[in-house]
Amino acid sequence: MLLALELLRWWYGDGWRKRAQLAGHRLDGTIDYFSIGLLLKTLFSPFRQISAGRVDGPIGVQLRAMVDKIFSRIIGAVVRLLILLVGGVTIGVQVLLSVLLLIGWGIVPVLPLLGAVLALAGVTL
């Protein structure tokens, strides 16, 4: 009896906290996997760096470098936005599932009681 009480105490105390912590870690991992912070910080940076620093030379060369860079920035922004979109959806789904799981966690101990009530009420599918 004492152990059953201990189980309940843990379930609604450390257990729930642990579950939330695990959900947080998973979310953290997904954010890292999609490089969300980096993508936001470098949204308009050139994609895969086509040249480093300033380009010296005739105006034609400089113009060409500038066009290249702008083109690279546009490609970069598109690719990054796409990844941000996929990442955002994944994270959203994950957050939703985690919240449901945490709510479900709180209900689990009353499930036997709930089952009995439903059985007594004669609910069938």
Add this chain to the structure above:
Amino acid sequence: METPVTYDGASVRAAKARLGARLGGTWRLIFLLLIFVCIASGAALVVGGVALGWVLVGLAALPLMALEWDKYELTEPRQVVGSVDGVLASDVLGKLGEHPTPQDVARASASVPSGQFFALRYGITSGFLLNITSDQPADTAALWEHALEIKELTNSPSLSGAVLVVAIIRNFADYESLLAHMQLDYEDLLAGIRWYNHLKRLIDTSKQPRRTGGIARDFSFGYIPLLRRFGQNLSESAGSRIVVEVDSHLKALDQLLETFGSGGRQNVALIGEAGAGKTTLVHAFAERILDAKASIPESLKFRQVFILDSASLIAAAPGRGELEGLIMQVLGEAYSAKNIIICLDNAQLFFEEGVGSVDLTNLLLPILEAGNLRIILTMDEQRYLQIGQRNPSLINALNRISVAPSGRDETIAVMQDQLIFTEYQRKVTYMYQSLAEAYRLSERYVHDLAMPGRALKLLESAASYSEDGFVTGNSVQQAIEQTMDIKVGVASSEDEREKLLNLEDHIHERMINQVHAVRVVSDALRRARAGVRNQNRPIGTFLFLGPTGVGKTELSKALADVYFGGEDRMIRLDLNEYVRPEDVSRLIADGADDPASLTAQVMKQPFSVVLLDEIEKAHPQVLTTLLQLLDEGILRDIKNREVSFRDAIIIATSNAGADRIREYIERGYKLEQFEQRFIDELISSNQFRPEFLNRFDEITIFRPLEKPELIQVIDLMLSGINKQMALQKISVNVALDAKEFLVDKGYDPRLGARPMRRVVQRAVENLVAKQMLAGTVAPGTVIEITRDQVVAMLGETTTPATADLPL
């Protein structure tokens, strides 16, 4: 806060731990099965129109809760400060009853992983622990007290099986002698607990997910096809969680981060001896900057470290111009990519001409001076100085960070980390004793690497000598004995014991008389092999005084043969070749320049007889250099490496005062009667300084041989000849009067017995050779040689026996 020494076996935590211990793998499987059965059958019933199915579905929650509880709480219930049961590791607590005896604690500790760690690493088994514990519950309180003390001392998170094993030993009244039998001490056991805690931490950390930037990490950086071809990306191989254990290395790592994190010249030269851990440091740096959670400057985050492969670069570019062009392309690519840190490991390969190396100073210097491209160079001190001498501006352009060799505790900690990989690859288990032994022996005998590399190298080679999969101290000894061909263990085999106990007899098999000299030398050797000697000095240091040809060199050879297993174990130096002050440098020259130098020879063969012939002729500065050797058993070579003479027997010989010895003997004195007076005379006549003579363990005077002894010398020589002819099944027998004639002819008062070998050779060997060629002897013949034959043979020789010998 101090934990009171009370144990409550009926506490809630104890009950949880016991329940956790009972819910093993089988129960978990049953719970999983129950969950599945309840949900599946319940759902089927509900779908089939039976409402009772909801009860089954609801009941599935109970095994689910039990499973979760077991996984996250029962395996390690939260600690409760204030009692022993509150801080006991749950795996041990779960196995203890309400009133455990010390034997129960021993049994429980030995059966859990942390206790088994001690069985594996130290050989402290369950049986051993049960033998030293009582079965009285009243004795347990003292055990808890020791355990709590050890927990504090080792900073352990709980009273684990490892802590309890050590507490059980500590609780034993005569624990120090007990440990001495296992060649351990109390500190070694505490080190074992720290080792276990460290491994557990490593395992826990490796379970944590790594955050390394994700899929878009390198989007803002350039492509690097050339670098991928000619370099190794350390950041990609990072992930093995390199732990930096050495304090000085931690400092160096911080300096690396600081240098690259600040705005100065972006290059670092890691300078340290080979084996000190420079490359490991670069690996650790690569791993650190790839960790999203590490507190490092933003400009370093997610940068990648590439080691350039000089061999593949040189192979890909046949000419110097092509090579320079290729390297410029590679470096240009690294610069453009913006996230690359180049590492030139063994950087001397890029700064000097040689096999597999090319001098690119002119190309690299401007890049290093500009400091825009991040570059790490690793080099040993010697090469750094040499390159600096040739090109001071190169040294000025570099930010130097020294990587010092590690100390004992640090080296053992590094070994503890590294051996995990070796154990996995070689399928062996290293015992603690093997680590301590690897440190001790490598420090003394491995010279080409610094710590911790040298200890690791020895430890790895010891894996091949494991006993039943365990690498013990003995395995390490065997490894060094086999790889360096030296003896390091205490005499153990029956053969060797017999040889040591009867050393005098063995030596006298090849040496006539000189009983006193043989005895003092034998005593010194017995002390050494029994382990009763000062380990910080040579095995023995002897000064042999006496005329030429009385057996001084012969005794040295006999020692090399009997003690070290062969006459080739004698390193002989004629000190009459070291008569100038500048000859000191020849004595301690580097083996690469002069393989015959004393230090080079001893480095190669530390277990030797070092014979310093005619020591009185050496220059005083040479003698001063040798003083340190005699005193501490250490000599520093020209590269300042410590060369150990602590496993060598040092014998110095001198003819100084030979005439006085002869004079004393002729006047009827016995050795013991004039020994001290003779040594005083040597000092007063300035032939030796007293401080030099005092450095020797023994000064032994060899007396001139008398005629009957010389006949025995002839016998020894003849037995040598017979041994040589044994293959042809022919032997020689020389008549007594012929031997006397040989002694008369061969003995020279100034040269002792030395000319006799030549006389015997001329008389006996020539005679036998002639008879054999003439076909007058057949296999199985004993050639009898008479006095007349010897006279005739020696008469044929026109030159006297000693004529061509230096006087």
